[in-house]
Amino acid sequence: MPALQNIKVAVDAVVFGYTSKEGLSVLLIKRNIQPFKNTWALPGGLVGDDESLENAVQRELKEETGVNINYLEQLYTFGQPGRDPRNRAISITYYGLVKPDVFELHADTDASDVAWFNIKKLPQLAFDHAEIISAAHTRLKSKILYQPVGFELLDQKFPFSELEKLYMAVLDRPIDRRNFKKKVMKFGFLEETTEKQALEGAGRPGNLFRFNTEKYYQLQKQGINFEL
């Protein structure tokens, strides 16, 4: 066991955004400090000595991107020696899924720029951040199969196809639509209203849906079991 230890402790945030138009994206900052100066990276930084890990990741996210999120979930701790060229540093990573429109982006402190990048069009990334995003995406894909998502991402009332789109965007694959609808309705976290959606094309207008808040949060705790 080492008597002295020289390891830095950092946190990084993988914030996923979803809109039905843009699909799934990731919030990145452009570093204005070395190493990897001018390279895109995840928002994050060192933990304060008296600061909880959750507070640290929220603070760094706020400082570097202007984004305030207090419901990030811990993902994984990356600690391979050599992942930071300066010195040994481990990163406790967090992730979350939000609606990008509600946030105003503002780069500051260690960031010279901040932007949402489509998950399929990520730029070159600093450190092992590409690996971290990949791990977060894998976790998110598995998470939406055991917890309902969408409440904070979709409008209050929406056509059923919007929920399908969300699931397909996160899973990055087609789903069995008939089976999907049957299962969702059986879980009971969604309700069909009698309102019709506004017609855009020539199709028959379907009813709008809304989340059953109580059931939704109950199933988030209890877990669901989607086999899509």
Add this chain to the structure above:
Amino acid sequence: MPALQNIKVAVDAVVFGYTSKEGLSVLLIKRNIQPFKNTWALPGGLVGDDESLENAVQRELKEETGVNINYLEQLYTFGQPGRDPRNRAISITYYGLVKPDVFELHADTDASDVAWFNIKKLPQLAFDHAEIISAAHTRLKSKILYQPVGFELLDQKFPFSELEKLYMAVLDRPIDRRNFKKKVMKFGFLEETTEKQALEGAGRPGNLFRFNTEKYYQLQKQGINFEL
């Protein structure tokens, strides 16, 4: 962002053991250093500057308990300020499920004793280790619903009831036995042999079962979906 940082980085291991006789247990050491001297705790310790997190937890486990395990999975990182009375210390925790009989226990370095404790009869524990064990147990319960377990824990051939027992011990609740058998057989990771089990009581002897190795490891990767 703090210019200087004074946070220690530790790893701790939650090693679960399972036998059909004893049920689910946890491997603990008795600390022979302060703080919490003579109190039971999880095996673990500080990470070396050039050591991966996985190597650190394996080394600490080996040093303090004599147990060699190279397939522990990362659980969660605990980092609340104040969790260690000496100084700020975060712990990256790992967990695994093994067959206790194959290990010879040997306490050394920071441990004066080592033993398996039934999960329902845990002693007073140092630091936040009770919380860590509880989180590991929750994770294990959820894990066995999406990955088959048992290959390393049961005999090569066993009565079906042994698998039921294992699942009930880990989940800590009864299961719907008919439904369980139907699902297990449908997944295909278990095969019925034509050999009968040796009779202990007056019951009708059932056939013995064995794991289909190929299917078992395929389903470990691919995931299953048990609703028990």
